[in-house]
Amino acid sequence: MEQIDRYMKRYGLDEVLPSAVRPQLKLVRYATGEAICTQGAKAEQLHFLVSGKIRVAHTSAAGKRLVLSFKYPLDLIGDIEYVRRTPFLNTVEAVTPVEMIVVRFDDLARYAKDDVKWLHYLLEGITKKFEMKSQSMSFNLFYPVDVRLASYLLSMTPEETTLGSTVDELTDIADLIGTSYRHVNRTLKRFVEQGLIERDRRSIAIIDRAGLLAVAGESIYE
CATH class of the missing domain: 1.10.10.10 (Winged helix-like DNA-binding domain superfamily/Winged helix DNA-binding domain)
Incomplete structure (x- = not known):
């Protein structure tokens, strides 16, 4: 729990997540090349990337893989799926050894669904993702x-x-x-x-x- 607390303070998560959520947090480690989540699989947890580098990719209906981005701390995986309650949209893999703080959707819904700071943080993060996606698409086109x-x-x-x-x-x-x-x-x-x-x-x-x-x-x- 001490390592989680250090990461929480480093990235300001202690000011965002309600105190009732913190006992539900777990620190999970992934080896290089290990899948963190798989496109189409049931999404049940939100992941905070706190150490390492990950690759986000999407596979089209025709079977072609498109690498969407590489992510570094701090980044969230599963935020859109948490809001929409959908399966994972993309496959995420560890490019280097990775550490993530993980919390179950059910625990977030139970302890944080009405917390203004958390909801504002979530909305800001999702909005930024869509903005970056739009910029990336324009960049590749022009x-x-x-x-x-x-x-x-x-x-x-x-x-x-x-x-x-x-x-x-x-x-x-x-x-x-x-x-x-x-x-x-x-x-x-x-x-x-x-x-x-x-x-x-x-x-x-x-x-x-x-x-x-x-x-x-x-x-x-x-």
Whole structure:
């Protein structure tokens, strides 16, 4: 419970969640690659991402997977499903070791359904998600691949200067920015030739952040 309390204070959740809910909270850990929730499965819990990185993906009726986003703390999984009482809309997987604070929908409904602070927090979070989704769709429609890829590389390396470059990881990037794996590969090769990045089979290293910023302009993908 001490670890939960530390995360609650770090992210301000102690000011949002009613005190009656706190005994119902659990800290759950997920290993790299482990599914946190699966598209179409019954949703019964709300997850607060407090440590690690997750991938959110959706599978179309035709079986094509679309990577919607990568998430870092603090983020909520299951908020829309809690409000609408629907199955999970997307599949969420741990990209790194992940820790989540989890609470059952039934406990939230019992102890927090009329709490103004909590409801305001929930509404603000859901509204932000739809706003970001709209911006992402517009970004993929109106900007060329080199701008989208440069923006992705910048947004995914706020502190570290490297990120993965395996086939699976490049396929994820292609799905996320709305292009093909081959197009991503060609654009990365051009970035190498321009001296913006270095790349091997396992990693991409940012060596000219200012140059990538010039390619991206003000269009930084989030």
